[in-house]
Amino acid sequence: MYRKIILPILFLFDPEKVHNFTFLFFKISLNLPFIGFIIKKIYSVENKKLHKKIFGLKFNNPVGLAAGFDKNAKLYNELNCFGFGFIEIGTITPEPQKGNSKKRLFRLVDDKGIINRMGFNNDGMCKITTRLKKNKNVLIGGNIGKNKSTPNNQAVSDYLLCFNYLHDFVDYFVVNVSSPNTPNLRELQNKEPLIDILKSLKDENIKKQKPKPILLKISPDLSKNNLSDIVDIVLSLKIDGIIATNTTIQRNSLKSKNMNESGGLSGKPISERSNEVIRYISEKSKGSIPIIGVGGIHSAQDAIDKINAGADLVQIYTGFIYEGPSLVRSINKALVQMS
Numbered sequence: 001m002y003r004k005i006i007l008p009i010l011f012l013f014d015p016e017k018v019h020n021f022t023f024l025f026f027k028i029s030l031n032l033p034f035i036g037f038i039i040k041k042i043y044s045v046e047n048k049k050l051h052k053k054i055f056g057l058k059f060n061n062p063v064g065l066a067a068g069f070d071k072n073a074k075l076y077n078e079l080n081c082f083g084f085g086f087i088e089i090g091t092i093t094p095e096p097q098k099g100n101s102k103k104r105l106f107r108l109v110d111d112k113g114i115i116n117r118m119g120f121n122n123d124g125m126c127k128i129t130t131r132l133k134k135n136k137n138v139l140i141g142g143n144i145g146k147n148k149s150t151p152n153n154q155a156v157s158d159y160l161l162c163f164n165y166l167h168d169f170v171d172y173f174v175v176n177v178s179s180p181n182t183p184n185l186r187e188l189q190n191k192e193p194l195i196d197i198l199k200s201l202k203d204e205n206i207k208k209q210k211p212k213p214i215l216l217k218i219s220p221d222l223s224k225n226n227l228s229d230i231v232d233i234v235l236s237l238k239i240d241g242i243i244a245t246n247t248t249i250q251r252n253s254l255k256s257k258n259m260n261e262s263g264g265l266s267g268k269p270i271s272e273r274s275n276e277v278i279r280y281i282s283e284k285s286k287g288s289i290p291i292i293g294v295g296g297i298h299s300a301q302d303a304i305d306k307i308n309a310g311a312d313l314v315q316i317y318t319g320f321i322y323e324g325p326s327l328v329r330s331i332n333k334a335l336v337q338m339s
Contacts, residue, residue, distance in 0.1 A: 002324030015105040015114070023075055030078040043325055044083040045332035049339040052085075054290050054312050055213040055240040057171055059139065061085035063303070063331050066294050066315035067143035067174065067217075068116070072123045073131040080138045082325040083332065088315065089128070090143030091176045094161040096124035097147055100181060108256035108267070112298060114318050116247070117263030119181045120145050125165045132169035142170035143217070148182055155188055156200045163201055172212055175201065178219040178246040180264045186219060191229050198237050213240035220245035220273045220295065227277065231284045241290035243315070244277045245270070267318035271296025275309045282310025298323055300334035307335075 010018050030036045050061035064086040070076050073089045080087060099121025106115040122128065132140065144166070146158035163173060175197060177188035188194060198216065205211045216239055218230060234242060247264025254269060274295030281291055293311030297303050298319040306314050319327055 002326065003322075007322070007324070011107065011109065014103070015107055016102065019105070026075055026078050030081055036078065036081045039081040040083070043081070043329045045329055045336065047332075047336045049336050050085070050332055052313065055172065055215075057139065057213065059085045059313065061332050062307075062313040062335065063328050064088060064141070064292070064313060064315040065320065066317040067091055067141070067176070068118070069317055069320070071121065073128045073140075076138050076140060077134065077136045080136075083328045085313070086139040086141060086171075088141035088143055088174060089132075089170075090122065090174070091120050091145040091179065092122055092125050092128055092142060092162055092166065093120055093145055093147045094125055094158050094165075095147050095149075096127070097121060097149075104263070106258040106261045106263070108254060108258055108265075108269075110256040111254050111259070111267065111269050112318070112322050113254070113256070113265055113267030113269045114321070115258060115261045115263045115265050117181045117261075119148065120179065125162050129166055129169055132166070135169070140170045141172045141174055141215075142166045143174040143176050145176040145179065145182065146185070152184055152187055152193065155193070156197050159197055160200060160204055163204060167208060167212060170212065172215060172240070173201070174215045174217050174243055176217050176246070178217050180219070180247060180249045186221075189219065189222065189226065189230070191233070194230070195233055195237070198233065198239055202237055202239070215239070215241040215243055215290075215292065217243040217246055218277070220248045220270055220277055221250060222277070224280065227280055228284060231281055231289065234289055235285060241292065241312075242281055243292045243294060244281060244311075245274045245295050248273065266295065267322070268296045268298055271298075271302060271305075275305055278306060278309040278311050297331075298327070300331045303331040304334060304338065 052059040067088040100119035144162035146155045247266045292313045293306030294315035
């Protein structure tokens, strides 16, 4: 029903307007008496075989919602009804920012992809933290970044501000230095600035009464040498894990009309490259770095491929839009049958 009826109707309208409408619809409908409970019964798969303990956290299942969908922590409680094991919010910056000018979100229907150049549009850490105080037992990841106005040589301060402000309200942190939509942000993946950011966060984390896992989200466009450096840095600093991967700026073998739009490409076209990066990290680290695999998961088999490549957990975003909420259930059911 979703792919045959609902999706074609939604795709008649502007992607960002549809996203905002969907949020409003879910916010109202899933808070009606019994509706949230019924939806959770339909889409959730409860089975001990799905339970995972990674970087000290207990996950009811390994399927999460990737950052970017609920940027401002407005809907995480409602989205949890669709059976996710965890939900990542953000990217969050210290100060609110509007992001890049519209139009900035494009569907690549023939390729089952999306190009976005949103630019870390978010309400800022203060407002978002206020919403996180209403958490109803959802396992939350906090994806943090720097404001566009903050120069790279001062980026550490932005990451530390977000880290300290959000610390008591998220279960793990994700350091986002890999979005292609903030000018020069990806330069922070280079060895020296990356060590500076991660070491500063690690040192700050140790001071906390209850330290939180810190993960690094990386680009699929990194060379093998860059990936090798990142694995070495993560191991030497004892960073808790890697999220592989963010969106790509590559445009290989696309056929949709919006394929030449600038921004980060997600969805089916990056599936194989994401798997390659996961496999490389897993092999290079000899399986010692926990990995969350994301990029191009549109079916249960896509998720299984990521796990076989070395991922411990997986996240969906574009696949959730194209395939609908039943994707979460189908992945979890397949994983139960595998175990």
